[in-house]
Amino acid sequence: MTISDPPAHVPRPAIDIRDLRVDYGDFVAVDDLSLKVPPGEVFGLVGPNGAGKTSTFRVLTTLMEPTYGEVILDGVDVLEDIESARRVVGYMPDLAPVPGDLKVGEFLEYYASAYGLGSLPQRRERVVECMEEVAVTDLREKWCKELSRGQTQRVVLAKTLLHRPRVLILDEPASGLDPLARRDLRNALRRLAKTGATVFISSHILSELAEMCTSLCVMNRGRLLASGTVEEVRQQLGNTERTITASLLHRHEEAAEWLAAMPAVHELRIEGSQVVFGFKGTDDEQADLMEGLVREGFRLRAFEERRSSFEDILVEVAESNRRSS
Numbered sequence: 001m002t003i004s005d006p007p008a009h010v011p012r013p014a015i016d017i018r019d020l021r022v023d024y025g026d027f028v029a030v031d032d033l034s035l036k037v038p039p040g041e042v043f044g045l046v047g048p049n050g051a052g053k054t055s056t057f058r059v060l061t062t063l064m065e066p067t068y069g070e071v072i073l074d075g076v077d078v079l080e081d082i083e084s085a086r087r088v089v090g091y092m093p094d095l096a097p098v099p100g101d102l103k104v105g106e107f108l109e110y111y112a113s114a115y116g117l118g119s120l121p122q123r124r125e126r127v128v129e130c131m132e133e134v135a136v137t138d139l140r141e142k143w144c145k146e147l148s149r150g151q152t153q154r155v156v157l158a159k160t161l162l163h164r165p166r167v168l169i170l171d172e173p174a175s176g177l178d179p180l181a182r183r184d185l186r187n188a189l190r191r192l193a194k195t196g197a198t199v200f201i202s203s204h205i206l207s208e209l210a211e212m213c214t215s216l217c218v219m220n221r222g223r224l225l226a227s228g229t230v231e232e233v234r235q236q237l238g239n240t241e242r243t244i245t246a247s248l249l250h251r252h253e254e255a256a257e258w259l260a261a262m263p264a265v266h267e268l269r270i271e272g273s274q275v276v277f278g279f280k281g282t283d284d285e286q287a288d289l290m291e292g293l294v295r296e297g298f299r300l301r302a303f304e305e306r307r308s309s310f311e312d313i314l315v316e317v318a319e320s321n322r323r324s325s
């Protein structure tokens with residue numbers, strides 16, 4: 001079944017998940033998840049262990065039926081029309097195995113044949129294209145068992161691309177890759193997104209996703225906590241707090257007293273000639289604070305802010321899970 005197209009001015013989401021729920025017996029692994037991803041995005045799904053990422057992906061890739069909900073990928077209702085869905089989706093599971101006794105080229109040609117991708121010359125051409133896409137052409141004659149982890153990931157990605165999926169779902173594709181291999185993967189994914197494909201990629205390490213994705217969402221205990229750009233997600237998670245260090249040429253104790261009386265300033269301490277404090281106000285209020293210090297005649301040498309990294313926020317999320325379980 002193909003869902004009817006929306007009006008021309010509204011781009012149809014490439015990924016449209018509505019009220020998705022996955023239960024394992026009494027346990028709710030995915031809880032009322034709704035999400036729309038526009039075409040051409042490299043979209044990240046981040047969450048601690050057990051958040052429900054793989055369960056979501058298994059539903060999207062037709063490997064599992066949800067308890068309820070709807071999933072529409074590139075206009076195809078995944079739960080109603082499994083065959084069309086499998087043509088639309090390419091899935092690369094975490095640590096996908098490769099057969100050790102085949103060479104890379106043979107492995108890819110085998111799958112091109114299994115997918116029924118045209119005549120032998122057409123299949124060979126497609127294999128060459130996919131190898132080029134993810135920069136593994138030079139590995140064609142290498143035995144799969146001799147591939148490094150990063151090479152294996154790219155070869156499996158080439159296999160995943162063979163049938164020209166419009167939506168690519170990659171479970172932890174960057175785990176264990178070195179920075180160079182991650183860069184290659186990132187470039188390959190960006191190239192694919194430029195062709196209009198949509199990439200949905202999971203990780204429990206935010207920095208991996210932040211460098212690869214145009215936007216992302218955060219999942220925890222089966223629920224969506226936030227989605228958008230990294231900055232939007234940070235704000236949705238309510239972490240606008242920052243630590244400010246004001247370095248003064250003199251009168252730092254007086255400055256500390258003045259600062260301590262300001263709203264949004266907390267946990268203030270003096271470290272040598274520096275006053276360090278937490279600040280929960282807006283950017284405007286922060287600018288007022290700086291201006292105020294100068295107006296009061298304090299000789300401000302430097303004013304530095306440090307926001308808790310997004311990784312810190314996720315660690316907090318995971319820790320609060322542990323505390324409440």
Ligand SMILES: Nc1ncnc2c1ncn2[C@@H]1O[C@H](COP(=O)(O)OP(=O)(O)OP(=O)(O)O)[C@@H](O)[C@H]1O
Nearest residue numbers: 024027029047048049050051052053054055056204
């Ligand atoms: N077949 C199953 N039977 C029972 N519970 C399951 C099953 N598969 C997953 N779960 C539970 O569902 C929850 C979500 O698991 P899932 O694998 O979707 O999480 P994840 O976010 O992919 O985790 P990870 O980052 O550790 O791979 C976990 O608490 C897990 O124990």
